[in-house]
Amino acid sequence: MxxxxxxxxxxxxxxxxxxxxxxxxxxxxxxxxxxxxxxxxxxxxxxxxxxxxxxxxxxxxxxxxxxxxxxxxxxxxxxxxxxxxxxxxxxxxxxxxxxxxxxxxxxxxxxxxxxxxxxxxxxxxxxxxxxxxxxxxxxxxxxxxxxxxxxxxxxxxxxxxxxxxxxxxxxxxxxxxxxxxxxxxxxxxxxxxxxxxxxxxxxxxxxxxxxxxxxxxxxxxxxxxxxxxKHLDGNCHTFIDRDAEAKIAIDVSVNAKTHRYGTCNTMETLLVDEAIAETLLPQIAEAIVAADEAMQLRLDEKSQAILNNNTKLSGHLSAATDADWDTEYLAPILAIKIVSGLDEAIEHINTHGSHHTDVIITDNYSKSQRFIREVDSASVMINASSRFADGFEYGLGAEIGISTDKIHARGxxxxxxxxxxxxxxxxxxxxxx
Amino acid sequence: MxxxxxxxxxxxxxxxxxxxxxxxxxxxxxxxxxxxxxxxxxxxxxxxxxxxxxxxxxxxxxxxxxxxxxxxxxxxxxxxxxxxxxxxxxxxxxxxxxxxxxxxxxxxxxxxxxxxxxxxxxxxxxxxxxxxxxxxxxxxxxxxxxxxxxxxxxxxxxxxxxxxxxxxxxxxxxxxxxxxxxxxxxxxxxxxxxxxxxxxxxxxxxxxxxxxxxxxxxxxxxxxxxxxxKHLDGNCHTFIDRDAEAKIAIDVSVNAKTHRYGTCNTMETLLVDEAIAETLLPQIAEAIVAADEAMQLRLDEKSQAILNNNTKLSGHLSAATDADWDTEYLAPILAIKIVSGLDEAIEHINTHGSHHTDVIITDNYSKSQRFIREVDSASVMINASSRFADGFEYGLGAEIGISTDKIHARGxxxxxxxxxxxxxxxxxxxxxx
CATH class of the missing domain: 3.40.605.10 (Aldehyde Dehydrogenase; Chain A, domain 1)
Structure with missing residues (x-):
């Protein structure tokens, strides 16, 4: 015209x-x-x-x-x-x-x-x-x-x-x-x-x-x-509970972070229960870095204390700032934070997340049910990769979009x-x- | 404060x-x-x-x-x-x-x-x-x-x-x-x-x-x-099809118009199939006027030809203007229009209605199904009063509102x-x- x-x-x-x-x-x-x-x-x-x-x-x-x-x-x-x-x-x-x-x-x-x-x-x-x-x-x-x-x-x-x-x-x-x-x-x-x-x-x-x-x-x-x-952003979390099965925690974290970077259902922040951080966090971090040598990990103080001397991670670590908790990187970057347990994890996700997709890794029944109920996101998952949050994997056939709103259509x-x-x-x- | x-x-x-x-x-x-x-x-x-x-x-x-x-x-x-x-x-x-x-x-x-x-x-x-x-x-x-x-x-x-x-x-x-x-x-x-x-x-x-x-x-x-x-307005229609049962047409019309005036599910326009207008419209109009002597009927040309010499209606009739088809009166006023049949009725309702509640009176199966499917309103009814469109009658217990939108919540x-x-x-x- x-x-x-x-x-x-x-x-x-x-x-x-x-x-x-x-x-x-x-x-x-x-x-x-x-x-x-x-x-x-x-x-x-x-x-x-x-x-x-x-x-x-x-x-x-x-x-x-x-x-x-x-x-x-x-x-x-x-x-x-x-x-x-x-x-x-x-x-x-x-x-x-x-x-x-x-x-x-x-x-x-x-x-x-x-x-x-x-x-x-x-x-x-x-x-x-x-x-x-x-x-x-x-x-x-x-x-x-x-x-x-x-x-x-x-x-x-x-x-x-x-x-x-x-x-x-x-x-x-x-x-x-x-x-x-x-x-x-x-x-x-x-x-x-x-x-x-x-x-x-x-x-x-x-x-x-x-x-x-x-x-x-x-x-x-x-x-x-x-x-x-509308879909604004996907700042997705994986929370590793103290009752997580180690292999699932590692496999799902690696998949959620490194399978693809540019997608909205990619993990951007890893939350780790302090009770198992000392033993499990190094394994997860090493596996993620092993999957992509370009990976950058941004650490809160407590995870710095655990990871900073890990030679397999040298060159991949830096200190997180407050802005990291609110950032969708869409890149080989992962923010890591140690939390005191389920309550702090839910609070962190509901405050800093984008209500897109959030995951708990646990083998504890009560905590899995509380996470499902209390996390206010379009998709809430137990023991599965956040990468599953899309129309094809959900059996919708195709998707016209992913909604981060609560009105009318969600996810x-x-x-x-x-x-x-x-x-x-x-x-x-x-x-x- | x-x-x-x-x-x-x-x-x-x-x-x-x-x-x-x-x-x-x-x-x-x-x-x-x-x-x-x-x-x-x-x-x-x-x-x-x-x-x-x-x-x-x-x-x-x-x-x-x-x-x-x-x-x-x-x-x-x-x-x-x-x-x-x-x-x-x-x-x-x-x-x-x-x-x-x-x-x-x-x-x-x-x-x-x-x-x-x-x-x-x-x-x-x-x-x-x-x-x-x-x-x-x-x-x-x-x-x-x-x-x-x-x-x-x-x-x-x-x-x-x-x-x-x-x-x-x-x-x-x-x-x-x-x-x-x-x-x-x-x-x-x-x-x-x-x-x-x-x-x-x-x-x-x-x-x-x-x-x-x-x-x-x-x-x-x-x-x-x-x-x-949101709920903007309730410009509700009742369409009397040529295959309507007369008693239902009269009872429902009287109820939909005169049961209450200030409610959004009250009939504001009556559409009558020309095939039965000559016989059925006078009975409906007389019954509505008999229910409330304050009633005013606003007529299109064809319904004027049928009703203007009806002595029981004298003092209650006037000519409708184009604006009447788009008006929610919330008062003892009813617009009446003769239509050529189902197609014109649906077209009129989808064009002039407020997508709130619209009713067909018919005993014809095919027409009832076409009306249900093709009328684009929050509530579409066969052989029932539009006054039923509310939370209590729908078994919702109570309603926080009635939506005329299509997104999220309707009706x-x-x-x-x-x-x-x-x-x-x-x-x-x-x-x-």
Whole structure:
């Protein structure tokens, strides 16, 4: 679109919003086989248009190189054969997920005679704002369609050509399946004012899902009038209780810290019960450093006293500052703190954590149950790696995001997070007295 | 409190918020019998302090009279013996409701070996803003406590003395039951700046529930940074399909319109299928007017043609304007429109309604199912009065509000609406590969 004035953008977004709302009605009424047929029709179009999409991606990559995008960003932007196939497989996977819509629960007779239940229904229109990866365009569109929602997608400007090429296939697929083309709309502008409109059009958009850096998400949450399913950060803890089994403590700690660094469910702080710190902490620290020689451990005073003279760790240690307890490193860095026991561990996690995913390693029944109940996080685990906190591992199939909020959807958000429930009443002429 | 500057209010609200957050941790860990004991301890304090509370209410009533509050507002403000007893009964009822907290659902083994489920947990801290009725103070506090949440209450300035007297009993009851007194805080200021703080303290407040006029709720929704469970308006419809049973059509219409006028689930627009309008509409209109001689019917052109010469209705009829289709009257006024059939009815409701409660009267299976599925409202009913859409009739026990949003809680919001679910993982040393 040609974009000159704020008023142009307002008019454009208003049209996009209205089209989404109208399309959402048809989607809400579409049955499972029509929605699945649309997903497979999109699949066919993508297969046919593979070269066009890869060429469009080449333009984005060339522009990115010209504009000096950093290597990590260019990597996320790239669509190669393997990623294209992965994208197609993801689409197929979504089509095989159970349809969440129409599920009726809790249907019971009330004393008045009415038969009352709850029916799962689409939210309506989802707005999604994301950064470079073009495969998110297809992933988000397929989750929205499967859950009966229209979606408005605003990808990163650096992926503009790739996203438009994918959108073309989605539209043709929708058309072939006789669903409204405007069920999925990829914005045809990269003007930032469009985002401002998208997140405030409460008449046309039911929920905003932002994906990207913390800065982007904070900005969107601050300015949005539409409800936001947001994920701020993942400052995840593992607490090694005095009754932990040593092998589990070591294995899980190594996995939670070193399996991947850039993910929000990676451990950032290790809490160790002072009763076993002297014996177990050195083993854990050594195993973590052995797994990655780039690892840096930031220690509180008590753990310094235990580890500072450990020759296997030399060059890997430094003193933690207060800021470390609140930091999501997304890097080979781990903060370590000795705590007096379960109470201090829970207190530390609830105070400094980001309410994302926290783990206790223990073989004590009472403490495991207290941890599960009292830690106020989206995922709370016993004797398992925090890395499990994601949509695929939780059996959701795919996730549109991970929520650190408590309202509506918490933790990994799959199809169900894109739905609501309405009350349904089957009567027989009942009136209220 | 003495209140001079904005900074004083900020400091005060910050303290209130912190105290609520700290208390919420103890409440989340409190078991059912402790919470019920606290509710009954509050009950005992209220019984003991009945005269103090009625005296405090007398001060509010006298001030209200001096300040020329209108009669309806004074009526809502008044606490007499019957209302005091009703308030106590409500408290007892909440104590007998099942505890929603701790319910674990969907616990299944995942391929990795982890045992994954969802546990129902409190939201944390609820902020409630409401107008004159002092019994809301106790009702909201008891629902919050039962669901394990701390609550910050900001009642209307006209009920200040009544609310403080009730708060005193709540605090003493909490103290007697050994729960933190700050679990329930009634603001000790009527400064409007306190509301501004309350709805933006995202660190300390998890959800805001406003109750009151549309203006208040729109203002709060606009300015809030904390998620809001809100109810804007109830523009409810009854659609009389051509396959309606006449007696049900008449009985339900009369009940939905005339049972009470000031409630959000009262019918405001009657839609009548043109195929049966000629025969059935006069009977319905006559029955509604017979139920209340103050009734005014606002008619579209087609219904004017049918009703204008009906002598039983003379003096009750006028022409509807476009604005009537979007209006919540809360008065003995009903808009009537003839539609071509189910499609136009659904379209009209989804376009002009407030997504609150809408009803079809029909004996046709297919149309009843399409209506249930395609009408995008919090409650959708077949052959029953829209007046049933409330917490008591839905078996929720009591409601903290009725939500017209789709996010988090929809329709009548009881204890469950004040909860969230966290993912819980029981592992055995699993690591992610």
């Amino acid at each position: 040609s974009q000159s004035t704020t008023s142009d953008i307002k008019t454009y977004m208003n049209t996009v919003g209205k089209q989404a709302r109208v399309s959402s009605r048809a989607l809400a009424a579409a049955n499972t086989s029509i929605k699945n047929a649309a997903l497979m029709a999109i699949y066919d179009e993508l297969v046919k248009s593979k070269q066009d999409i890869l060429s469009a991606n080449k333009i984005d990559m060339d522009n990115g190189t010209k504009n000096n995008l950093d290597a990590a960003l260019l990597d996320r932007l790239e669509l190669n054969n393997a990623r294209f196939d992965g994208m197609l497989q993801g689409l197929k996977d979504v089509s095989t997920l159970p349809d969440p819509i129409g599920e009726v629960t809790d249907m019971t007779y009330q004393p008045s005679g009415i038969h009352l239940g709850k029916m799962r229904v689409p939210l309506g229109v989802v707005g999604m704002i994301y950064e470079s990866r073009p495969n998110v365009t297809l992933e988000a569109a397929s989750l929205a369609l499967k859950s009966g929602n229209a979606i408005i997608l605003r990808g990163g400007s650096e992926a503009f050509e790739s996203n438009q090429a994918i959108a073309k296939c989605i539209h043709q697929g929708l058309k072939n399946a006789k669903l409204p083309e405007h069920s999925v709309q990829v914005l045809q502008t990269t003007d930032r004012a469009a985002v401002g409109e998208l997140i405030t059009m409460t008449d046309y958009v039911d929920v905003i899902v932002p994906r990207g850096g913390k800065g982007l998400i904070e900005r969107i949450s601050r300015d949005a009038k539409v409800p936001v399913i 990994p958000v799959g199809l169900q997070g894109l739905t609501s429930q309405k009350w349904i009443v089957y009567g027989h002429g009942e009136t209220r007295t | 003495s209140q001079s500057t904005t900074s004083d209010i900020k400091t005060y609200m910050n303290t209130v918020g912190k105290q609520a957050r700290v208390s919420s941790r103890a409440l989340a860990a409190a078991n059912t019998s402790i919470k019920n004991a606290a509710l009954m301890a509050i009950y005992d304090e209220l019984v003991k302090s009945k005269q103090d509370i009625l005296s405090a209410n007398k001060i509010d009533m006298d001030n209200g009279t001096k300040n020329n509050l209108d009669a309806a507002l004074l009526d809502r403000l008044e606490l007499n013996n019957a209302r005091f007893d009703g308030m106590l009964q409500g408290l007892k009822d909440v104590s007998t409701l099942p505890d929603p907290i701790g319910e674990v659902t969907d616990m299944t083994y995942q391929p990795s070996g982890i045992h994954l489920g969802k546990m129902r947990v409190p939201l944390g801290v609820v902020g409630m803003i409401y107008e004159s009725r002092p019994n809301v103070t106790l009702e909201a506090a008891s629902l919050a406590l039962k669901s394990g949440n701390a609550i910050i209450l900001r009642g209307g300035s006209e009920a200040f003395e009544s609310n403080q007297a009730i708060a005193k009993c709540i605090h003493q009851g909490l103290k007697n039951a050994k729960l933190p007194e700050h679990s329930v805080q009634v603001l000790q200021t009527t400064d409007r700046a306190a509301v501004g703080e309350l709805i933006t303290m995202t660190d300390y407040v998890d959800v805001i529930v406003p109750r009151g006029g549309k203006g208040l709720i729109e203002r709060i929704s606009r300015d809030a940074k904390v998620p809001v469970i 009548p919001v009881g204890l469950q609406g004040l909860t969230s679910q966290k993912w819980i993982v029981y592992g055995h040393g699993e690591t992610r590969t």
